[in-house]
Amino acid sequence: MPKIIIDAVEYEVEAGQNLIQAAASVGITIPHYCYHPGLSVSGNCRMCLVEVKGPRGVMAQIACSTPATEGLEVMVNTDTVKKMRQGVMEFLLLNHPIDCPICDQAGECGLQDYYMDYGLYTNRSTVPKVKKNKVVDVGPLVMLDQERCILCSRCVRFCDEVTHSNELVIAGRGEKCRIQTFPGKQLDNPYSANVVDICPVGALTSKDFRFKKRVWFLSTAKSVCTGCSKGCNIYLDHEKGQVYRYRPRHNAAVNDYWICDEGRLSYKVLNENCLQEALIHGEAHPYSTVLERAQAAIAHTLEKHGKVAIGALASPHASLEDNFVLQDLLGQVLGPDQVWGPAHQELGSSDDFLRQADKTPNRAGLAFLGISTDPEATQKQLANPELKLLIILENNCEEAAFDQLLQTHRPTLIYLGSKQNRLAQKADYTLPITNHAEQYGSYVNSEQRLQKVYRALLPSGDAQPGWQALLSLLKPQLKATPSYSDVEDVWGQLREKIPALKGLSFYELPEDGLSLLPTETEVLVAEEVGNV
Amino acid sequence: MPFTSEQQTRFEKAVAKYPHKQAALLTCLWIAQEIDGYITTAAMEYIAQLLEIPPSHVISVLTFYSMYQTEPIGKYHIQVCHTLSCALAGAEKIISHLENRLGIEAGETTEDQLFTLTRVECLASCGTGPMCQVNRSFHENLTPEKIDALLDTLKKEGAAHGPQS
Numbered sequence: 001m002p003k004i005i006i007d008a009v010e011y012e013v014e015a016g017q018n019l020i021q022a023a024a025s026v027g028i029t030i031p032h033y034c035y036h037p038g039l040s041v042s043g044n045c046r047m048c049l050v051e052v053k054g055p056r057g058v059m060a061q062i063a064c065s066t067p068a069t070e071g072l073e074v075m076v077n078t079d080t081v082k083k084m085r086q087g088v089m090e091f092l093l094l095n096h097p098i099d100c101p102i103c104d105q106a107g108e109c110g111l112q113d114y115y116m117d118y119g120l121y122t123n124r125s126t127v128p129k130v131k132k133n134k135v136v137d138v139g140p141l142v143m144l145d146q147e148r149c150i151l152c153s154r155c156v157r158f159c160d161e162v163t164h165s166n167e168l169v170i171a172g173r174g175e176k177c178r179i180q181t182f183p184g185k186q187l188d189n190p191y192s193a194n195v196v197d198i199c200p201v202g203a204l205t206s207k208d209f210r211f212k213k214r215v216w217f218l219s220t221a222k223s224v225c226t227g228c229s230k231g232c233n234i235y236l237d238h239e240k241g242q243v244y245r246y247r248p249r250h251n252a253a254v255n256d257y258w259i260c261d262e263g264r265l266s267y268k269v270l271n272e273n274c275l276q277e278a279l280i281h282g283e284a285h286p287y288s289t290v291l292e293r294a295q296a297a298i299a300h301t302l303e304k305h306g307k308v309a310i311g312a313l314a315s316p317h318a319s320l321e322d323n324f325v326l327q328d329l330l331g332q333v334l335g336p337d338q339v340w341g342p343a344h345q346e347l348g349s350s351d352d353f354l355r356q357a358d359k360t361p362n363r364a365g366l367a368f369l370g371i372s373t374d375p376e377a378t379q380k381q382l383a384n385p386e387l388k389l390l391i392i393l394e395n396n397c398e399e400a401a402f403d404q405l406l407q408t409h410r411p412t413l414i415y416l417g418s419k420q421n422r423l424a425q426k427a428d429y430t431l432p433i434t435n436h437a438e439q440y441g442s443y444v445n446s447e448q449r450l451q452k453v454y455r456a457l458l459p460s461g462d463a464q465p466g467w468q469a470l471l472s473l474l475k476p477q478l479k480a481t482p483s484y485s486d487v488e489d490v491w492g493q494l495r496e497k498i499p500a501l502k503g504l505s506f507y508e509l510p511e512d513g514l515s516l517l518p519t520e521t522e523v524l525v526a527e528e529v530g531n532v
Numbered sequence: 533m534p535f536t537s538e539q540q541t542r543f544e545k546a547v548a549k550y551p552h553k554q555a556a557l558l559t560c561l562w563i564a565q566e567i568d569g570y571i572t573t574a575a576m577e578y579i580a581q582l583l584e585i586p587p588s589h590v591i592s593v594l595t596f597y598s599m600y601q602t603e604p605i606g607k608y609h610i611q612v613c614h615t616l617s618c619a620l621a622g623a624e625k626i627i628s629h630l631e632n633r634l635g636i637e638a639g640e641t642t643e644d645q646l647f648t649l650t651r652v653e654c655l656a657s658c659g660t661g662p663m664c665q666v667n668r669s670f671h672e673n674l675t676p677e678k679i680d681a682l683l684d685t686l687k688k689e690g691a692a693h694g695p696q697s
Contacts, residue, residue: 166586171595182588183573 002070007077013068020048022068023076030076031085031114033092033200034152035064038257039161045092045152047114049084051075060084085118095130095175096201097147105202107215111150130175138179139167139187141207141261142196146178149203155179155195162258163353165189179203190355194258197247208265209245218244221456222511224443226317226361226436227263230354231445233512234259236267236437236456243270243437243457251512254449260355262348270437273420276461279430287431287462294414294429295476301389301412302477307334309388311381311411314371316342316360318394319441320450321490322433322466323362326393327369328493329470333477340378341371346396356446361436365444368498368516385409391473392416393466394433395423416469431473432463439465440487442509444516451513452506534574539567543582553583561594570601598652606641606648608686611665615654618661626662627651629676633683646690647683 001012004019006028013022020030021037033045041064048063053073060080066072075081093111100106132146151170156179159168167187171180181187187195196206218237225232225246232255234246246267248259278290301309312330314323327339342363350357366373381387389412396419415427418435436443438459442452459465464472467490475481484490487506495501500516518526535543542563547556560583564575571594580587594600601609610630614623627649631637634647641648657663660672671682 166588169588169592171592173596173598180591182576182586182591185588 002068004068005073007075017068019050019063019066019068019074023063028076030063032064033110033150034154036154036198039154039157041065042153042157045150046088047085049088050081051078082118085114086120089114089118090120092150094125095147097129103148103202104205104210109202110200132178138181139192141193142187143205143207143210144179145203145205148201149179150201151177152200154198154200155204158195158198163189163191190260190262190351191258193261193264194248206245213239213244221454222249223437223453223456224361224451225259225263225266226443227266227359228348228356229358229360229363229446230254230356231361231443231449231451232259232263232354233451238456241457241460243267253512253515254445255354258354262355270435274435274460275418275420275424275430275432276463278432278462279424281428282425290429290431291472294431294473297389297412297414297429299476305388307338309386310334310338311387312339312391313343313378313393313395314339314341314366315394316363316366317396318362318466319436319439319443320362320365321441321487321494322393322470323366323369323371324494325467325470325490327371329474329478330391333474339371340381341366341373342375343378343382344375358446362443364446364448368444383408387411389414392423392427394418396421414473416466418463431469432461433466433469434459434463438463440506442506448516449513450509450516452509534572534578535567547582554585557583557590557593561600565600570604607646607690608666609648609650611650611652611655613653613655613661613663614651617658618663621661623662626664626674626679629679633679646687
């Protein structure tokens, strides 16, 4: 590993990095605009100028295209460096409209941030600023303000290198330079809104988020997108119980720096139709009443028809913990064969980048728990006229399977869900549970990666985490009641039953998740054992 | 298809001269402008396809150069140099005389689509300023009288051949 010297202190850094990355890895920030770790190096903004000692003395060099090689000696904080940054800022702001009061980027803007450190504070320009288009409808999700743009070309490189769709270019020359699309074409690809995140200034803003909220009012929770089975890592930005946006969170093993537009906008379901009250046949009733009557229905069915008359549907939308508790508790009450997987597939558009055809976030989690994810097997179970009572966990199903079920024979339905959907209305007893923004939990993505979400919002109304609601529901039938008070207690059981999680607690689960696939050594050992 | 097969052959011949297709971009744009008088969106798309580059890259390149037109211009494009030597020799007087005679400002096109007047930077004829370039020919040591004579000739010629295709 090369040793480099930054401001007279020697650091050991990883090989193959540029100076910005190397400095960042030891906690030193070098200001930059055009450099983005997920894109090629363009070197046009000049903000990362630092002083580098070379054979011809100390020279100014841009850190983004300077490899951090053995013996490199740099100064990142001298007066000269500060002066250079000040000069760069002066040029970048020469034609910048400084319309921060009406700019959505205010509060998370590279220009604002670095101006605090390197601003000139006295305007030396006497000529009027160059006017450009302020409201360019550049795509279905993105608005462009050409005046605010500093021409860093991050968005251009994103379209060229990540989506390969080449929509955006820098057109013109000199002060007339601006970002634009081909005449009649739009920035319209499944990942288009990522350009908003990578824009270091307010030039590209999200149509969905524009003028909705000042960013400094937002709180942020680390979470995972539940739009499909990819499980892209996100930041969930919220205020006062309302979610305002998802932003991608870097995870090299899953989504890198990006998320798809579909997933980005899937935050909206968290604000809509949240189930807040317990229902009986679609009518709101006190939680305790519904709970008691649902418990009575279970007891009655058990007594009259036996264990085989009751079934439960696990959910690819619910967390691993919810499904585990469903499987565990009902397994104790009914035996392991009465917990079934989802009755249908939920498929949508996909590509070979991030978007997966399976639009459920935790189908792999069910398989991991040993619950069958074959819809046909479940449909066969549901068609059995001996089925008298069905417990359904979180289900978006608006589809045929249930309609058929309800036509031919009608078991009593107990539904635990977070949405005010058709099933919540039709079920005999409906208990509200929390959604993924309202609880701690974990999900297994299509690549067998276990990832956790943090609670961002307080539960709406009477909603409880699914595992908690299940525990209350089944309490009368359990010989020994497990004492779950938080998700960590559930994990206590989880790691006992699942060898892969041995010695791991929910809070110790890494931020970027844990691959449940066997490691190379494990595969090799298994092969060795097989050979012997 | 914006071009006839004869015109397409012109493009293809130009492309064949370069080791990489992409290198023929400026030449192709020039040919398109010669054919149509300006570079149409359809021409940009044709060139992009021919050179196997995204259409957006074509517009990025062509907007960098001031001599490519993306809007229809007059049949005669009068480009008057206003850089130092010509300016000292009286370019501004020539420009305002042209503006008066044509009834337009620099940067505009006359209503009959005959003349477009543009201010440009040095055309490399500093010894003979003030000067202008009309389409591909130079007119040097200009005076208001010379301008009048030039405009009369061009008007006659323009009327005889009809408007630009």
